[in-house]
Amino acid sequence: MSYDPIDIGIMFAKIALVFFVILTLAAYLVFAERKVLAWIQDRKGPNRVGPFGLLQPLADLIKLLTKEDFRPAGSDKWLFYLAPAMAAIPAIMIFSVIPFGSPVTLFGHQVQLQVADLNVGLLLFMALSAIAVYGVALGGWASNSKYALLGSIRGLAQLISYELSMGLALVPVVMLARSFRLSDIVNAQEGCWFIVYQPVAFVIFLISIAAECKRIPFDLPEAEGELVAGFHTEYSGMRFGLFFVGEYINIIVLGGLAATFFLGGWHGPLLPPVVWFSLKVLAFAFLFIWIRGTLPRLRYDQLMHFCWKVLTPLALINVLVTAWWMVLRG
Amino acid sequence: MIVPLQHVLILASLLFCLGLVCVLIWRSNIIMLLIGIEIMLNAAMLVFVGGANHWGMADGQIFALMIMAMTSTEVSLALAMVVYLYRRRKSVDVDELTNQRPLGHTEASTDTAVSQQP
Amino acid sequence: MMATDFWIALPLLLLAVGALVTLVVGAISRNDSSGYIIAIISALGAACCTLQAPPVGMVSTLGLSSTSTVRLFTSLFCLMAAAVLVLSKEYNKHGGNRGEEYPATILFTAFGMAALASATSLLTLFLGLEAMTFGFYILVASDLKREASVETGLKYLLIGALSSAFLAFGIALIYSVSGSLAITQAMQTTLAGSSVNPVAVAGWCFLLFGMAFKLSLVPAHLWTPDVYDGTPAPVTAFLSGGSKGASLLFLLILLPQAADAGMLRLPFWWFALLSMLIGNLSALRENRIRRLLAYSSIAHMGYVALALVAGSFSGYQAAAYYAVAYGVISLAAFGAIAVMERNGCGATLDDYRGRGARNPFASGVLTLALFALAGIPPTAGFTGKFLIFAATLKSGEMTLAIIGMLTVAVSIYYYLRVISALYFNTSEQTHQDQCTIGEVVVLSIASASVVLLGLFPARLLALLTFP
């Protein structure tokens, strides 16, 4: 690590860029979700604010900011305030290890299009998504409300369980790339994407990240039919907004990770790397929205059984098979 | 080595003592007792990692990894026992865990609606 | 992996695979006894393998040693597991405690003990000890019908976790001084005699305190009576014999490697003194037979600490002999208690009145075991105590040896109380108790070994070699 001012400047520029892009993208993902859902359900969706309703996210932001910041009686003040941040911040931090483009040369400096190229990048992702659990848990617990508590208990169980299958699905990726470093993983896929070698792991990972995002069909922590809004029932204003945006940031980040681990990251023909990466991320986001528009919600016991009785054993067998394959191939 | 090994050791002993204090003062609360033990084990891990760094060998890191795995088994079993006992007597007070007392002795029965949930 | 590696690892493999097979078979079959039978077969098989294994030295690729001491203890643990399984089969059926988890966990516990016995690095040693203790957490809590059993399990777990924290911290400090986890190297650096490193001293203090918990030596003994009292009787037999034996082996693997263990003399001196005094004196007032035996076990660990005070080769040999002897004796004692409890016997001394007539076989075994614990001549208990006191006197610890002998004399009183309750109190004859063939075989073998070990110690001592 050298402390050249230009390097530091580039570093800050990268951080600012990532922040700006992710937050904007998250806001527009909300809009896109509403539009796509409307399209699936054969209606128009938001179209009043601005041309084609394009200023709708801005209007939503203003609405959330001007709403009363409400705290229920008997709630735990500090944890109640802390929880939304604990849900949103890890999601943004994960993006720091994702390489979103091939290295470029700026002012005579080789610049990685990645905020931090850690040698334990993959594990950092696992660690931060483990920390993100606290947002759900503390948010529901601190609200001092039955629905919120039930939502967060469900959320806890669900997130821990699916984190396991997610981790196991990533083991073959590490075995193939022989590194925890995300740039190594991307480079290892230069010839052939890992989805070709590891279709099972990819499917398991995809299902697990859908559960990690708490999206339909795995949105039990916030099942509005049973639990009002689950763990964030009692939140309002910008604190609710943080939970809300955190969820969409999560979609972007997990989509980016899925692309990095299985779809070759920024690799792709013809188009520039950054464009390829964005396309893959947006494709995943569209997939999630599509799933939300078409699938019903699972029952709670089905959710847990599916993880423990199907996904985890399958992922283990997959690891075993991959190991044998690698040993036999030499 | 960024700092002398002694400093790592002093920090670790500080943590170990804090864990010990936690165990000793919260003798009656199983959750806090386990937390105290976790702090003590973390102190041991810190020493191992510091030692591994000092000697330039990976042994210490591996021991630290094994401590983590071991402690997670202990905690999971302990919490399973806590849940078992709580279902039967609605209390997690270690002082009540004496065989001489009449069984079924309950205290401060709290709202159990939550424990019925999934 | 070479062939010798395979041979050395075979007992471990058999125990582990046996445990897994037991679990799988238990999940498939509705019949509980199949699990027990598989477990007994694999424990006996592991014991046979240990006896068969070629006498090779250390093997570097696996980090497992296979000296005669190691093989002796491994086969002892496997045989003990098999015996406990035989005893538990009937006991658990009677107590309505079903499930294949129980025999599998016994095998797992034996696996931990065997791993500990053959360890050459501190990591394997520690993990073996922890695996064994972990198995006992489950076994102690295994009687789900009684809340007290799970309570005891939780208590034992908390104590065990605390002691493993001490142990881990101690090993960590020792590692930070020596820079190696290999036992030989770590011991020679930290107990080198000249230029004692203060961090190493601190490490040894923590390690010994952690081991004091596992061995229930006096400042850390308070859990013992409760745990002995609240546990299913066959598990108590295993706990008392096996876990104490394995914990002693832990120290016996470490200490003889040291160049000079003189700095550990002082802590062992105090452990020995306090354990002998407090263990024996508390047992005098005790009216529940298991608590009485728990205090007696504290006292016996005091005697073993006495042997470790000596710190010489003969001291270690005496301690190892005593570990074997105490294992067999407590198997006999708690096995007999298990048989009696299965036939509806209560926990206090009053409940044992007249049992000598109702169940002459079990009472006879219990009497023999109590004689052995008291140190009456033809038994292993006498020979063990003789070896210990001989080693202590040779090393010049006159005061401690004399105190030890006095406490032995005191201890005879409370053992005789139990025996007198068994035989010299008539009660209404109701019916004869039943013993199954398995129980008779196990208890007979245990009693025979108590006597044979006492009469012919030389064969055993020849196997107990320390580097």
Next chain:
Amino acid sequence: MCEDCCPDMEQTLFYILAAVTVVATVFAISEKHPVHAIVYLVTSFFALAALFYLLAAPLIAMFEVIIYAGAIMVLFMFVIMMLDLGHPENSARPGFWQWLPALLLAGATLVALGILMSNRISIPDKAAVVSIRDVAVMLFQKYGVAIEIISMQLLFAAVGAFYLGRRGKQ
């Protein structure tokens, strides 16, 4: 001391993180409320993980967060929430007489350790960098038996927990 470019910064960071760890732990153990204690403890473990990272053990640092903060503490949290133990008014606050022996003992231990460790340690300072690959190779080759033992133990943790949790067969 290593000849790295910027030892001062890492050194300062070490002491800051050490202070954070200790302070968070002190808050955790003096906190009456179990959920608050867990939040403080997670902070402490996070700082500890950063310390591990500074001590050139990135693997352990990440597993510290994944396993301790992400699994064990979440398990505690889960049990507290499920059994509704988050009511400190029901549990007695330890009195002064419970604090006293604990503090005395801990103080004595600490003073002893301080005295012991303030002596210079006369062991050589070999500064070799341990890479993740080194750890992995040593873990799976030299300590293969340890892996087997711990995996058996993890299996039996599951067995034990299932055994305690079953209701039907009793």
